[in-house]
Amino acid sequence: xxxxFLNLLAAAAVSAxxxxxxxxxxxxxxxxxxKAREALMKKMGGGMKVIGQFVxxxxxxxxxxxxxxxxxxxxxxxxxxxxxxxxxxxxxxxSHAKPELWAQWSKTQQLWSDMRPAAAKLVDAAxxxxxxxxxxxxxxxxxTCANCHEEFRIKKQ
Amino acid sequence: MPATPLRALRIAAALLPLxxxxxxxxxxxxxxxxxxxxxxxxxxxADPVARGAYVFQAAGCFGCHTDEKAGGKPLxxxxxxxxxxxxxxxxxxxxxxxxxxxxxxDADFIRAFREGVRPDGxxxxxxxxxxxxxxxxxxxLRDLKAYLFAQAPVSRPNTPHxxxxxxxxxxxxxxxxxxxxxxxxxxxxPSKPAEWNRGRYLAEALGHCGECHTxxxxxxxxxxxxxxxxxxxxxxxxxxxxxxxxxxMADWSxxxxxxxLEIGMLPDGDFAGGSMAEVVRNSTSRLTKxxxxxxxxxxxxxxxAQ
Numbered sequence: 001x002x003x004x005f006l007n008l009l010a011a012a013a014v015s016a017x018x019x020x021x022x023x024x025x026x027x028x029x030x031x032x033x034x035k036a037r038e039a040l041m042k043k044m045g046g047g048m049k050v051i052g053q054f055v056x057x058x059x060x061x062x063x064x065x066x067x068x069x070x071x072x073x074x075x076x077x078x079x080x081x082x083x084x085x086x087x088x089x090x091x092x093x094x095s096h097a098k099p100e101l102w103a104q105w106s107k108t109q110q111l112w113s114d115m116r117p118a119a120a121k122l123v124d125a126a127x128x129x130x131x132x133x134x135x136x137x138x139x140x141x142x143x144t145c146a147n148c149h150e151e152f153r154i155k156k157q
Numbered sequence: 158m159p160a161t162p163l164r165a166l167r168i169a170a171a172l173l174p175l176x177x178x179x180x181x182x183x184x185x186x187x188x189x190x191x192x193x194x195x196x197x198x199x200x201x202x203a204d205p206v207a208r209g210a211y212v213f214q215a216a217g218c219f220g221c222h223t224d225e226k227a228g229g230k231p232l233x234x235x236x237x238x239x240x241x242x243x244x245x246x247x248x249x250x251x252x253x254x255x256x257x258x259x260x261x262x263d264a265d266f267i268r269a270f271r272e273g274v275r276p277d278g279x280x281x282x283x284x285x286x287x288x289x290x291x292x293x294x295x296x297x298l299r300d301l302k303a304y305l306f307a308q309a310p311v312s313r314p315n316t317p318h319x320x321x322x323x324x325x326x327x328x329x330x331x332x333x334x335x336x337x338x339x340x341x342x343x344x345x346x347p348s349k350p351a352e353w354n355r356g357r358y359l360a361e362a363l364g365h366c367g368e369c370h371t372x373x374x375x376x377x378x379x380x381x382x383x384x385x386x387x388x389x390x391x392x393x394x395x396x397x398x399x400x401x402x403x404x405x406m407a408d409w410s411x412x413x414x415x416x417x418l419e420i421g422m423l424p425d426g427d428f429a430g431g432s433m434a435e436v437v438r439n440s441t442s443r444l445t446k447x448x449x450x451x452x453x454x455x456x457x458x459x460x461x462a463q
Contacts, residue, residue: 041427044426045425045426045427046426047426048422048426048427048428049424049425049426050426052416052422052424052426055416056410056412056413056416057412058410058412138420139419139420142420142421142422142428143420145421145428146420146421146428146429146430146434146437146438147434148430149428149429149430149431149434150430150431150434150435150438151430152430153430153431154395154431155395155396155430155431
């Protein structure tokens, strides 16, 4: 009886969480979604900046580089559909995303998932702390950024 | 509705070179197939084909002369450059004798780049940026031709441009050229280091940076007093950044510029998109480290322009 009650309680808790999660996903304000995306992009850009300074010999300790690489990998682990929900193309808030990003969704998924193995290598390189290896991994990761921006981002003003 | 052919020509002159840029934004993001060559690009090679491969990349020929979206063969042309004046279709520059440039002599080739004139004497539209390429040296032009003639010929007749009158009136072009084309390479400035002179050559002649980054006056000519000052309203309303140390790039280090040209990263960690991403991918990322440094040295030396 006691165990059954706990099971019920657990099931109820899970359901409540699911409802809450779905609730926020559907009720989210598109302008807020764009802001959240910008924050993720800024987090990755901030990481690339630190790594770039390290590679250029303009500062950045190995510890900072490791943190930066970890931040990039963390963002890349997000579901692309959560980062680019429908209804957040240009015209919504400060969005720079072309409508084609959703029209060519399989390409978008590919471009986003290309980032993960590249970011993983960047994390490894940062751990090793070898500048040439970091530079190479940064270039490969940057290529995945540029590929998507070239295709789907309107020019920043 | 243009009032006179001259006014129309003026507008056309202002915007035709930008057609390249507008077209660039429509490109696919897949990595470009490496331009076909059995010889790796090497500016210091004894082989003119290897040197020409390098010129070919530095001058960014591949993108416009290949219709990648439609699966066109490399350098066989046919890429549509849509403009308000109609659509240009880039020509076949493979060595096919019938439909390409296989019958062009060295002199024909040099004349096209330096004077904007075809072997049959007709003027070329400035969508082909000969106002910049005119500054290329004979040596680089010969090497470029050697490279192009070492590529596989493709039989693909050129698609006629689809231009609205009077923009398609080729006979008006010599007038425009007489006003705006200053022919020939620049002599080196002996007061400046060799890397500066090299950087100027790469930016002005091969890279044709000014075609997009220098504002144009009402006659469609580059406003050289405001060289590389950028413009707020490029094609599709895009802003073209100022390359002089006056605005966006005022605080960029040489390393920032080199890193941008190599991988497209801005100092804040952002990555360029749009047409400049294509330029980085096909052209500046393939330059030697020394050449990227030379461009950076040249850009940092520019007088600030607003």
